[in-house]
Amino acid sequence: MGANAQTTVPTFSTGAVLTAAQMNQSARTGVPVFANTTDRDAAFGGSGEKTLAEGQLCYLESTDVVQYYNGSTWATVGPTNAAGVVRVGGGTLSGTATNFQSVFSATYATYQIVISGITGSDDNINVKLLSGATAIVTGYGGARYNVNDAGTATVTASGSTLWERVGYAGSNQGAAVIIWVSNPFLACQTMIHSWFAYDNAQGWFAGNNTNATSYDGIRFEHSTFSAGTVNIYGYSLS
Amino acid sequence: MSDYTVRIHDGDTVKDIAMPADEIEQYEADAKRAAAAAKAAAAKEAAKKSAVAKLAALGLSEDEAKALLGV
Numbered sequence: 001m002g003a004n005a006q007t008t009v010p011t012f013s014t015g016a017v018l019t020a021a022q023m024n025q026s027a028r029t030g031v032p033v034f035a036n037t038t039d040r041d042a043a044f045g046g047s048g049e050k051t052l053a054e055g056q057l058c059y060l061e062s063t064d065v066v067q068y069y070n071g072s073t074w075a076t077v078g079p080t081n082a083a084g085v086v087r088v089g090g091g092t093l094s095g096t097a098t099n100f101q102s103v104f105s106a107t108y109a110t111y112q113i114v115i116s117g118i119t120g121s122d123d124n125i126n127v128k129l130l131s132g133a134t135a136i137v138t139g140y141g142g143a144r145y146n147v148n149d150a151g152t153a154t155v156t157a158s159g160s161t162l163w164e165r166v167g168y169a170g171s172n173q174g175a176a177v178i179i180w181v182s183n184p185f186l187a188c189q190t191m192i193h194s195w196f197a198y199d200n201a202q203g204w205f206a207g208n209n210t211n212a213t214s215y216d217g218i219r220f221e222h223s224t225f226s227a228g229t230v231n232i233y234g235y236s237l238s
Numbered sequence: 239m240s241d242y243t244v245r246i247h248d249g250d251t252v253k254d255i256a257m258p259a260d261e262i263e264q265y266e267a268d269a270k271r272a273a274a275a276a277k278a279a280a281a282k283e284a285a286k287k288s289a290v291a292k293l294a295a296l297g298l299s300e301d302e303a304k305a306l307l308g309v
Contacts, residue, residue: 090247091245091252092245093245094243094245094254095243095244095254095257096241096242096244096265097242097243097244097245097261097265098244098245098246098247099244099245099246100247101246101247101248102248124272126268135261135264137264154279154283156275156279157275159268159271159275161264161267161268162268164268164272165272221265221268225245
């Protein structure tokens with residue numbers, strides 16, 4: 001058993017005597033907060049200070065992490081960095097078009113958009129970039145490669161006013177699309193890639209938007225979305 | 239409300255609105271062009287099948303006809 005190990009968590013009643021040993025155990029096994037690792041290391045083992053022992057916790061303001069001492073070194077509890085993939089927006093598809101505004105920012109460069117459970121009409125799913133609430137209708141290019149379950153492939157060019165045929169949906173629920181969008185928020189070309197599957201076919205779409213403009217949202221268009229769930233994630237830069 | 243609607247997600251706010259007139263005009267233009275492209279693609283596919291059938295009538299196998307046409 002280490003110096004920090006406890007065998008009971010005492011409760012004091014009115015008039016009870018709190019001994020120095022009990023006070024030390026209670027106070028010294030809390031989680032002290034230090035500005036950085038230098039202050040942390042200097043805080044133990046000196047005159048009138050606690051001897052560092054296995055099980056000691058601390059919180060570091062410099063890196064916003066909780067650490068524990070394992071008897072020989074300090075280790076970080078939980079993730080040492082921010083999550084690699086962070087959800088930045090999402091919601092349900094509805095109507096002729098569904099906007100996801102204010103989802104792109106300088107925090108991330110590449111975004112993954114996962115759309116599942118899509119139900120609609122037998123029609124393409126098209127995509128436009130947004131600047132605020134305004135749908136952008138210039139600069140698009142790309143192509144879709146579609147293979148049906150019989151193995152017949154077709155290649156179709158996108159229109160220039162939208163990314164056309166990024167996915168497809170029909171009345172049978174379950175169509176899905178996974179999309180990657182690169183650099184939408186930077187004032188440079190925006191790239192898009194998607195993989196999609198629906199009732200009896202599957203394929204991919206790739207394209208770009210040549211406008212050297214920053215965009216902060218994305219829009220999905222279809223004849224009529226009846227259902228569909230969208231989750232948008234940003235890939236951490238470090 | 240118009241036949242065309244837009245769902246807007248902005249942060250925690252979700253609202254459904256009628257599609258603005260300029261967006262309807264663009265949407266219909268996109269749909270018209272996509273339909274024309276699909277019709278052209280279907281005609282091209284039909285032409286390929288017709289060509290395969292005509293070559294088959296001349297004695298080529300289907301595989302030979304497809305290889306010749308690159309389809």
